Amino acid sequence: MCQAHEEYGGCGGEEPPRVSRVSCAKKCMKCKEGSPVLIIRLGDAFCKACFKEYFVHKFRAMLGKNRCIYPGEKVLLAFSGGPASSSMVRQVQEGLSRDAAKKLRFVPGIIYVDEGAVCGRSRDEREEKLAQVESIPRALGFPYHLVRLEEVFELPGSILCCVSHNPPGPKHSYKEAVDNFIQRQHRQGKAGGVGASLPEKLAELSVLDSPRKEETDAAPGAGPPAAAARTEELVQLFAAVKTLTAKEELLQNLRNHLILHTARTHGYTKVMMGDSCTRLAVKLLTNLALGRGAFLAMDTGFSDDRHGDTLVLRPMREYSAKEIAFYNRLFGVPTVFTPALDTKAPEKGSIHRLMESFLYRLQAEFPSTVSTVYRTGEKLSAAPRDAIPGCSSDPELCLLCLCALDTNVEEGSVLQATLRSEQLCQKRPSPARNDCCMGCQERTGCCRDTAVPGTAAHAALLPLLCYSCRLTVKDMRCPGSLPAYIQTEADRRRRRAEMKQEIQEFLLEEDDGSSPDPS
DSSP states (O other): OTTTTTOSSSSTOOOOOOOOOOOOTTTOOOSSSSSEESSSSSTTTEEOOOOOOHHHHHHHHHHHHHHOOOOTTTTEEEEEHHHHHHHHHHHHHHSSSSTOSSSSOOOOEEEOOOOOOTTTOOOOHHHHHHHHHHHHHHHHHHHEEEEEGGGGGGGGGGGGSSOOOOOOOOOOOOOHHHHHHHHHHHHHTOOOOOOOOHHHHHHHHHHHHOOOOHHHHSSSSSHHHHHHHHHEEEEHHHHBOOHHHHHHHHHHHHHHHHHHHHHTTTOOOEEEEOHHHHHHHHHHHHHTTOOOGGHHHHSSSEEOOTTTTEEETTTTOOHHHHHHHHHHHHHOOOOOOOOOTTOOOEEESHHHHHHHHHHHHHHHTTTHHHHHHHHHHOOOOOOOOGGGTTTSSOOOBBBTOOBOOOOOOOSSSHHHHHHHHHHHHOOOOOOTTTHHHHHHEEEESSTOOOTTHHHHHHHHGGGGHHHHHHHHHHTTGGGGGGGGHHHHHHHHHHHHHHHHTTTGGGGGOOOOOOOOOOO
């Protein structure tokens, strides 16, 4: 047992070296004048002014280095009310102000997805949270979209299609686009003050684009009976999912479908997510455990082009959770706490919670754990479609995560061995005697009834999903409770595959250029 005055230094009896603490007598590591108010990393002490400059510069540098957003483009900010997304909205607000050194030149909008029905909150609690969330974009003057998760049952089937891999953007370079944008603003300013400031235009957009509550309530199908029916349908959908891991994956996919539909409907070409460095490190390990190793570059990288016409960006990926928490605390960034699906869940309640707890414990003992995992994932890059063997120019997409299917692999692979093992485990022994089940004539005995509830629905849907999403659907008791647009698209693909199989012998094979010259 441990004793007082016990020595841990080994044979020499020396005490382990103590970590030096930064005292208030030391100065800021950047300006060398101000008193430090926080320590970001070991020994990196910042004063308040230098920390703000450091925080803002990192956000602008991330956008400027990648040059994905052209001037005048509409960008949708995914806002959840949490620390990371709230800090992202604040950075966009300050970047659009007149006092900014390097101004942002895009037109932002905010979207919030209400998931209260899945988390078990009452109608009054959801309305209260929506009022708190709505006050933030109203104060900023940004156009905003408050979307309920129940609206996922009204999405069209086109949301599951990749529109274009190369959207028709500006033909000139990024620098030429910026110069043309500035010249156009100067011309508008000289033409009698027509060119108003960007914050004033955003204030007008917030009134024009955001639907009023009276208009929303008066919309067809939006009354209390229809809303209650959609809510009940959503609750039944998640009640049919067995594990918390599958619920979180399903919720994330449905949320992304709603955000993508809102972006396409309102003309947004970019979507900004508030994933921090800490969150992406947890997500990387979680996705590896869930079998999404083929999609790590898209799930955790700065840009995600799986949707074609709408690019998903993660500008907060260089910030740790500690940096974001300090910034929000020092500069009064408003946040809205919203209980999530895994709130108060046990440590081993899901793979997401287990990986998060594992990484946070390592981070407490070894401060470079999160950055090491993050930097490792940063080296990953998505392979071009033409570089993947057996991948066509228009590959089939997963019905849930909208990634290219990773199940078309060659024989002898690990996936094929896994699927073969599952088939062997699911086979039931055939009856050896005619008097089985005590001579019961009806085919409902233990060895006669080989049908498993939901097996046909699973078998029809699984070939249209990637490996990770197959695991999610397998945890569902009844896949028929999925939204109609997913089932409709699944039926369309099955009919198309059956038709192609029927006319396969009449189709001409594509010439790959390897056939010898007949001359």
